Amino acid sequence: MLRKVWAGTAVGLLALSLAACNNSDTGGDGGDAGSGNEPIVLGFSQVGAESGWRTANTTSIKESAAEAGIELKFDDAQGKQENQITAIRNFIQQKVDVIAFSPKVETGFETVLKEAKDAGIPVILTDRAVDTQDKTLYKSFLGSDFVKEGRLSGEWLVNEMKSATGDVNIVELQGTTGSAPANDRKKGFAEAIAKDPKLKVIASQSGDFTRAGGKQVMEQFVKANPKIDVLFAHNDDMGLGALEAITAAGKVPGKDIKIITIDAVKDGMQALADGKFNFIAECSPLLGPQLMELVKKVNKGESVPARIETQETTFTQEQAKAALPTRKY
Numbered sequence: 001m002l003r004k005v006w007a008g009t010a011v012g013l014l015a016l017s018l019a020a021c022n023n024s025d026t027g028g029d030g031g032d033a034g035s036g037n038e039p040i041v042l043g044f045s046q047v048g049a050e051s052g053w054r055t056a057n058t059t060s061i062k063e064s065a066a067e068a069g070i071e072l073k074f075d076d077a078q079g080k081q082e083n084q085i086t087a088i089r090n091f092i093q094q095k096v097d098v099i100a101f102s103p104k105v106e107t108g109f110e111t112v113l114k115e116a117k118d119a120g121i122p123v124i125l126t127d128r129a130v131d132t133q134d135k136t137l138y139k140s141f142l143g144s145d146f147v148k149e150g151r152l153s154g155e156w157l158v159n160e161m162k163s164a165t166g167d168v169n170i171v172e173l174q175g176t177t178g179s180a181p182a183n184d185r186k187k188g189f190a191e192a193i194a195k196d197p198k199l200k201v202i203a204s205q206s207g208d209f210t211r212a213g214g215k216q217v218m219e220q221f222v223k224a225n226p227k228i229d230v231l232f233a234h235n236d237d238m239g240l241g242a243l244e245a246i247t248a249a250g251k252v253p254g255k256d257i258k259i260i261t262i263d264a265v266k267d268g269m270q271a272l273a274d275g276k277f278n279f280i281a282e283c284s285p286l287l288g289p290q291l292m293e294l295v296k297k298v299n300k301g302e303s304v305p306a307r308i309e310t311q312e313t314t315f316t317q318e319q320a321k322a323a324l325p326t327r328k329y
Helices: 002-023 052-068 081-093 110-118 146-160 180-193 211-224 236-248 266-273 288-299 317-326
Strands: 033-035 041-046 071-076 098-101 123-126 140-143 168-174 199-206 230-233 258-263 279-282 307-309
Touching: 041 052, 041 081, 052 071, 052 236, 052 266, 052 288, 071 081, 081 098, 081 110, 098 288, 110 123, 123 288, 140 288, 146 180, 146 230, 146 258, 146 279, 168 180, 168 211, 168 236, 180 199, 199 211, 211 230, 211 236, 230 236, 236 258, 236 266, 258 266, 266 279, 266 317
Parallel strands: 041 071, 041 098, 098 123, 123 140, 140 307, 168 199, 168 230, 230 258, 258 279
Antiparallel strands: none
C-alpha cells in the first residue's frame, strides 16, 4: 500500500512539473505579452493637465492601453520637467518594457534618456519632441507637425487680409516657453505672414497653454495696444481665455479682433461655430491607438519610423458646424 502511495505522488509531481514547464514557454499564445503570458509594461509620463487637449490625450492613452492589453504605469508631471525626469528614472528602476512621454520642453532630457538607453529600455516621444543631436536616445517620435500648424494659420491670415489696407496688428499668445509646439508654431506662423509686410506682430507673450494664462496676457495686450486686429493663440484654451478679456474690453471677438487658434478641441470648435473664433488648425490628441501599436513593435525589437506624423486638417466656421455633432474631443 505504501509503495502505491509513493508511486501516485511521483506521477502527480511529474505532471505538475510538465505543466509548469509548458506554462513558462515564451512562445505560447501570449499575444501582446512582454514575455510569455506577461503583458507589456509601459511607463508613460504625461506633461500635465493644462488644457482640454491634454485631458483628451490622457484619456486616449489610458483607454488604448487597456484595449491593447498593455499594463500602463501613468505619471502626471503637473507641468514640471523635474517631475518627468523623476518619473522616467522610476520607470527605469521598475524595469518597465517601454517608456513613452510628452516632454514639457525640448531641452534637458539627454541625461535621463541615456540612462534609459543604458538600461536597455526603448523610449518613444509623443506629441512633443526633444532637441538632441543623439537620435539613438529614442526610437520614434509620434506627433503633429507644429511648424505646419503655424504655417497653415499664417497662410489663412494672409489670404483673409489680402484686400486690407494699412497695417494689420497681430498679438500672439505663445505656448509654454521652450516647448516644441510653442517654438514651432511661432516659427511656422512667422514664415507664412512674412509674405505680406502689412501683417505685423506687435506683441507676443506666453500664456502657458492655459485659459487663465490666455486671459491674463490678453488683458495686458488690450490695455497696452489700443488697435489689435488679430489674435494668434497657440492653442484653443488660451484663445478661450482671451475671449473673456476681449469681451470685457468692450470688443467683439471674431469681428473687432479676428482669432486664430490651434487644436480644435470641442470648446474651441464651438467658439468657431459661434463666430467667436475665425480659424482653427487641428492638432489631434487621440494618439493612443497609434502609440500602442508602436509600443508593441518596439517591444518586439521591430524597426519603426523615426518620425510618425498624425493626420490633421483645418476648420472654418461652416466646417466646424458640420464637424461638431460627431466630434470626439
